Amino acid sequence: MLTKIQKGFTLIELMIVVAIIGILAAIAIPAYQDYIIRSQASEGLAMASAAKASVAEFYAQRGAWPANNAQAGLATDTDIDGKYVSAVNVNGGTITVTYGNEANVTNLATKTIALQPGASVGGDVIWRCGQAASPAQWAGNTAAALGSDTATNLANKYIPSNCRP
Numbered sequence: 001m002l003t004k005i006q007k008g009f010t011l012i013e014l015m016i017v018v019a020i021i022g023i024l025a026a027i028a029i030p031a032y033q034d035y036i037i038r039s040q041a042s043e044g045l046a047m048a049s050a051a052k053a054s055v056a057e058f059y060a061q062r063g064a065w066p067a068n069n070a071q072a073g074l075a076t077d078t079d080i081d082g083k084y085v086s087a088v089n090v091n092g093g094t095i096t097v098t099y100g101n102e103a104n105v106t107n108l109a110t111k112t113i114a115l116q117p118g119a120s121v122g123g124d125v126i127w128r129c130g131q132a133a134s135p136a137q138w139a140g141n142t143a144a145a146l147g148s149d150t151a152t153n154l155a156n157k158y159i160p161s162n163c164r165p
Contacts, residue, residue, distance in 0.1 A: 034157060034158070036104070037104045037107050037108055037158050038157075038158055038160070040084040040099070040103050040104060040108055041084075041099070041108060041113070041154065041158050041159065041160060042160050043082050043083065043084045043085055044084070044085050044097035044099060044113055045097070045113075045115075045129070045160055045163075046082075047080065047081075047082050047085045047088050047097060048088055048095050048097050048115055050074070050080075051069075051072065051074055051080070051088050051090055051095045051115075052095065052115065052117075052127065054066070054072040054073050054074055054090075055072050055090060055093055055095065055117055055125070056117070056125040057073075058071065058072055058073070059093070059117065059119065059125055060123070060125070065092055065093025065094075065117065065144045066090055066092075066093060067090075067091075067092060068089075068090055068091065069088075069089065069090045071090075072090045074088075074090060077089035077090075077098075081100075081101060082101070083101060083102050084099055084100075084101060084102055084103040084108065085097055085098070085099055085100070085101065085103075086098050086099065086100025086101050086103075087100070092144050092145045093116075093117050093144030093145075094114055094115065094116045094117070094144045094145065095114065095115040095117075096112050096113070096114050096115075097112060097113050097114075097115075098110070098111075098112050099111050099112070099113075099154075107155065107158060108154070108158065111153055111154040111155075111158075112151070112152060112153055112154065113129070113130050113152045113154050113159065113163065114129075114130065114151060114152045115127050115128070115129050115130075116128040116129075116143060116144055117143070117144050118134070118135065118138040118139075118142050118143035118144065119138070119139055119142035120137045120138065120139055121137070121139040126138065128143070129160075129162060129163035130152045130154070130159045130160070130163030130164065130165075131152050131156065131159065131163065131164065131165040132162070132163050132164060132165060133165065
């Protein structure tokens with residue numbers, strides 16, 4: 001008597017594989033979306049780097065913080081934009097990055113992150129980013145004012161790691 005050799009997978013084995021793939025997809029898709037939003041948010045810090053240099057130069061020459069983009073020697077806030085950033089604004093030395101354009105509509109568009117300058121004892125400009133703690137090296141009351149219009153309102157999980165509290 002000849003016995004048949006089973007070839008292929010049974011229905012239950014295939015259903016188990018499909019269930020495992022479904023579970024992995026349910027975990028991976030939200031994590032990937034958060035990754036994409038964080039990468040979009042990182043463009044804001046790159047866009048602010050020129051403004052940081054201008055603010056630091058203004059402070060080094062005058063001993064005060066620039067009141068606006070024009071004093072810092074920058075273009076108007078809406079002229080400084082990128083793929084995910086709609087504006088970079090200097091207000092009393094504090095730089096505010098506003099997200100927009102092609103940024104994630106739900107979690108990133110219209111949100112802001114602020115970069116607040118302060119001076120060390122030696123006169124070097126050091127920065128406080130987002131909701132991070134103030135640097136210990138700030139000398140006295142040298143930090144620029146952080147007005148309510150320049151507050152960081154981006155969710156902590158999307159803020160770049162060096163700007164988190």
